[in-house]
Amino acid sequence: MDLPINPPVKPMLAKPVADIPPGQLYEPKWDGFRSIIFRDGDEVEIGSRNEKPMTRYFPEVVQAVLANFPPRSVIDGEIIVADTARNTLDFEALQQRIHPAASRVKLLSEQTPAGFVAFDLLALGDEDLTTLPFAERRARLEQCLADAKPPVYVTPATDELETAQRWFAEFEGAGLDGLIAKAKDLEYVPDKRVMTKIKHKRTADCVVAGYRVHKSAENRIGSLLLGLFDERDVLVSVGVIGSFPMAVREELFTEMQHLVTTFEGHPWNWAAHEQGERTPRKNEVSRWNNGKDLSFIPLRPERVVEVRYDYMEGLRFRHTAQFERWRPDREPRSCTYEQLERPVRFNLADVLTSR
Structure with missing residues (x-):
């Protein structure tokens, strides 16, 4: 490629903040694979957050880029899989797209096609735009993708704080997980946390039903496995929750030993696995690392812990939950899905097609 900016490029990053900062430009926070896409004529390269190329995994995105991007351009954005039937983003289906077999890649590109949501313009023609203020780059992005057709979209953006607050509440119902805020005069700085992100934070009381040992020692808890009725x-x-100081990991290991049991009679035994229930045993072999041991030690489901989480994806927490406190006052059977806050449903298509 012969562009003003050539791959690989690390994307500009965001740091978390508790509240929506005033006086900035605001965008929905998409739940997909962060990607910088380079087009030089008939050549297309899809770069990932860690600078590894993803071009071969998304042939339908390549075709969409050729049909919609300016002939010579570099655009930052997010690859997503939009499940219109369930009206949500499907990150699990997106993960399945990273597959070594070309035949499987082709099949999945037809069964769970991906799209691209653009939110920054880094280069156009012979111009390197990274030193321009973000507000100007945003205006140029809207111009160059004004006629873009699905599955290429331009993310909505607003400079109105009230609108951003409404988006934060409503868009979660379409599978988005927060907001990104950018200063209007922000230059594009690769690999630096100069944007801010605001994510939903909630708590839930969960049953502790197992643990995995830490990679450093057999007498340390690596993670506690959580369940809801x-x-x-x-x-x-x-x-799971798994972010503990090393000393706490050893203390937890000792505390949990009197609860260790067998799989016979445990809710996550092999019988439940065979019947198709959602149990951790479904994931004992990691598709990302074949050498990773994901088996676990079963515990009698008697202890309750309060955890922080951002949002649900289907029946599970989308990201690793965080320890809040033990709840000895709660009965395990009271830990049900009914306690969870349900986001107001919002039409995903309306988010994708609004600017």
Whole structure:
């Protein structure tokens, strides 16, 4: 490629803040693969956050870029899979797209096609735009993709704080997980946390039903496995907590030993796995690292812990939950999905097509 900016380029990053800062430009925070896409004529390169090329995994995105991007351009954005039937973004389906077999890549590109949401313009023609103020880059982005057709979109943006607050509340119902705020005069600075992100934070009381040991020692807890009871009174695996100081990991290991049990009679035993229930045993082999041991030690589901989480993806926490406090006052059977705050539903198509 012969562009003003050539791959690889690390994307500009965001740091978390508690509240929406005033006086900035605001965008929805998309839940996908961060990507900088380079087009030079018939050549297209899709770069990932870690600078590794993803071009081969998304042939339908390549075709969409050729049909919609200016002939010579570099655009920062997010690759997403939009599940219109469920009216949400499907990150799990997106993860499945990273597959070594070309035949599988082709099949998935047809079954779960991806799209691209653009939110910054780094280069156009022979111009390097990274030193321009973000407000100007945003205006140029809207101009150069004014006629773009799905699955290429320009992310909505607003400079009105009230609108951003409304988006923060409403857009979660379409599978988005917060807001990104950018100063209007912000230059594009690769690999630096110069933007801010505001994400939803909530708490839930969960049952501790197992643990995995830490990679450093057999007498340290690596993560605690969390469950919630569904409407059938079945304990469903919803995620893990695993960020503990090393001393606490050893203390937890000792504390948990009296709860260690066998899989016989445990809600996440092999029988439940065979029947198709959502249990951690479904993931004992990691598709990302075949050498990673994801088996776990079952515990009698008697302890309750309060955790912080951002939002749910299906039946599970989208990201690793964070420890808040133990809840000895709560009965495990009271830890149900009914306690969770449900975001107001919002039409994903309306987010994708608004600017």
